[in-house]
Amino acid sequence: MTRSEHILDLQAVTKEYPLKDGNLVALRDIDLKVDRGQVVSVLGPSGCGKTTLLEVVAGLLPVTRGQVLLQGEPMTSPSPKVGIVFQQDSTLPWRSVLSNIAFGMEMTGVPRAQANRRAQDMLDLVGLSEFGHVHPHQLSGGMRQRVAVARVLALEPELIVMDEPFGALDEQTRLHLGLELLDLVTRVGTTILLVTHSIQEAALLSDRVVVLSARPGEIQESFDVPLSKPRTLATLASADYARITHTLWTCLMSLEGVRVSDDVASASG
Ligand SMILES: Nc1ncnc2c1ncn2[C@@H]1O[C@H](COP(=O)(O)OP(=O)(O)OP(=O)(O)O)[C@@H](O)[C@H]1O
Numbered sequence: 001m002t003r004s005e006h007i008l009d010l011q012a013v014t015k016e017y018p019l020k021d022g023n024l025v026a027l028r029d030i031d032l033k034v035d036r037g038q039v040v041s042v043l044g045p046s047g048c049g050k051t052t053l054l055e056v057v058a059g060l061l062p063v064t065r066g067q068v069l070l071q072g073e074p075m076t077s078p079s080p081k082v083g084i085v086f087q088q089d090s091t092l093p094w095r096s097v098l099s100n101i102a103f104g105m106e107m108t109g110v111p112r113a114q115a116n117r118r119a120q121d122m123l124d125l126v127g128l129s130e131f132g133h134v135h136p137h138q139l140s141g142g143m144r145q146r147v148a149v150a151r152v153l154a155l156e157p158e159l160i161v162m163d164e165p166f167g168a169l170d171e172q173t174r175l176h177l178g179l180e181l182l183d184l185v186t187r188v189g190t191t192i193l194l195v196t197h198s199i200q201e202a203a204l205l206s207d208r209v210v211v212l213s214a215r216p217g218e219i220q221e222s223f224d225v226p227l228s229k230p231r232t233l234a235t236l237a238s239a240d241y242a243r244i245t246h247t248l249w250t251c252l253m254s255l256e257g258v259r260v261s262d263d264v265a266s267a268s269g
Helices: 050-057 097-107 111-125 142-156 169-188 199-205 233-237 239-255 262-268
Strands: 006-019 022-036 038-044 063-072 082-085 157-164 191-195 208-212 221-223
Touching: 006 050, 006 191, 022 050, 022 191, 022 221, 038 050, 038 199, 050 191, 082 142, 097 111, 097 142, 111 142, 111 169, 142 169, 169 199, 169 233, 191 199, 199 233, 199 239, 208 239, 221 239, 233 239
Parallel strands: 038 191, 038 208, 082 157, 157 191
Antiparallel strands: 006 022, 006 063, 208 221
């Protein structure tokens, strides 16, 4: 594999937070390569450093040691090449949906008329063609997250990092929107790094799932997800899906010191 195919390359990344009485090591020696067009999920126990990892990748936090390369270049500050979708609704309530999407483009100097045209294209892409002129509070939580995704896609990032983007939604809506997102990013060829607490979501959407250990977060295991594409809700009923969720569940439970019997793990999948 050539260097350019690794859109993201974390090399021995360690992140420490300074505290009054010493440093808190949030991440230790993280080596992670993500190929162009891949969806990679990060799972791990609460507090293991998942959000820290995303913030480091997005250039929002400096690393303590090691480096983050995006397309071979060190990432040391936020870049338009990396889009971010957070769990919390980040739409601006006083702007219409269309102008929420256009806003990011206007900030980067795109003329308003052009930004509005592209915003409409993005709305069409996320299935909200008719909703450009309403305000965010008139949409459901899932629709608002689609607006957030459209706003990020409009900027044509190389990589999108997502922190529990559908975490505030019920499990069914979450998986449904996740599949829509997967279809979308497959079409536009974007690379995704996704933090989630949901084994189901990670298995359903990812090419690879990385499991972090309890703090300090180190890479415990990395699993390729051998599910055929396109993924659909029917994937949830497949034997391969049951196997990969079982594997992920067992790995996570072992981090919590729990031994999972096959029966319990199968039932959980
Ligand atoms: N700004 C900060 N200053 C000091 N410590 C921090 C800071 N931000 C995070 N931490 C600590 O770093 C560790 C990792 O936090 P982080 O939010 O990255 O974990 P997480 O895996 O995303 O957690 P969760 O799954 O609960 O959302 C935690 O122990 C947290 O308390």
